[in-house]
Amino acid sequence: MHPLDTDDFLKGNVMRPVQSAPGLINQIIVRSFMNRREPMTIELVTVDAPLMNGQELPFASGLKVIHTPGHTAGHVVLLWFRQGGVLFGADACGNMFGLSTSPIYEDYSQGLRSLKKISGLTFETACMGHGKPIRENATEKFRRKWGVERTLPA
Secondary structure, three states, X not given: OOHHHHHHHHOOEOOOOOEEOOOHHHHHHHHHHHOOOOOOEOOOOOOOOOOOOOOEEOOOOOXXXXXXXXXXXXXXXXXXXXXXXXXXXXXOEEEOOOOEEOOEXXXXXXXXXXXXXXXXXXXXXXXXXXXXXXXXXXXXXXXXXXOOXXXXXX
């Protein structure tokens, strides 16, 4: 876990203030998620080692940690260099109805900057936390979606 998320998770807190990505469906998801009757908690965890940007994990022939804040301050993706590159994107984005932003962010504008950062990497396949994997030409699809300057909605 990245150190920017560690303190809250060690206390069992899983929700900090969030905002919806633009769009009606995202707003509905956020409202449904945030209006739960029971508070979201997790069992207290321990963190064996912090994940730092640029770090290469010593298993699976090396997974590179890339800090991609936005969904959370400490959000990370992992990049595996084999098989043409495989991105494990977690909640940086989704692919439920096509490649899109996640519905929920702590900082949406930071999330867009992180998506542009991800678009600068090279990977054939992308797996997200929600939706189907992109099995071919994933970098090209990311670059078409986020690889150019985008203006934020007003």
